[in-house]
């Protein structure tokens with residue numbers, strides 16, 4: 076199974092250009108007025124969320140934002156087999172801002188946090204992304220001896236030009252910032268969610284030819300799981316290599332994050348293995364040559 080979070084350093088080659096836009100936006104506070112600056116939504120849910128957010132293209136050059144999102148989509152497609160990126164936010168945290176513990180189940184398969192924060196020069200404490208461990212507490216050694224803090228969670232520093240993606244179902248938050256009221260010195264990130272898009276084909280089969288086979292395969296998986304009380308939940312993206320006869324030559328799991336819905340369910344790894352076996356038995360229509368198919372199988 077793929078790790079619960081992934082970090083990609085030095086993600087976007089034009090990070091400094093985006094950061095320059097941030098510095099320009101906040102660079103003349105005594106002359107900030109009009110449409111270019113009356114753009115920040117102060118999002119405050121008592122006990123849970125406190126920060127400022129806006130559409131990234133209100134602060135950053137739109138062409139840069141589009142290029143960043145294109146690169147993120149390509150990365151997510153290549154690495155996770157997921158191609159849908161939600162409308163992102165640009166968020167700003169200064170003294171007192173943070174996020175209480177929550178999950179984003181249903182908002183996407185993975186959350187992403189891309190940082191434009193000058194982390195190494197920061198003048199505040201807090202502001203990391205806090206991600207709880209996903210091992211059931213009673214199965215960890217942390218319950219056997221006095222433990223605290225990072226025995227239960229990881230703190231991921233939002234370093235400049237770093238992309239963090241994490242399973243949206245994980246309990247996470249942002250410890251409150253303490254120490255600066257200056258927006259240029261605060262935590263500033265682009266964030267949103269990644270999920271499955273349409274089936275992607277590269278080869279001689281058409282999308283509709285692939286869709287009809289995969290729709291029936293999904294129905295088979297749904298009914299098989301329902302007959303066992305839906306013991307698993309999550310999403311697997313698969314990359315299938317289909318030859319000219321329509322036979323599946325290979326099936327590789329990419330985004331494999333299947334979890335049990337109850338403690339006595341079977342082994343998710345075995346479920347994934349069985350699913351790959353099943354997908355190798357599919358028959359697609361014959362075509363002129365080979366086709367690479369990337370598709371998501373929803374589980375539970």
Ligand SMILES: [Fe+2]
Nearest residue numbers: 178179186247
């Ligand atoms: Fe979140």
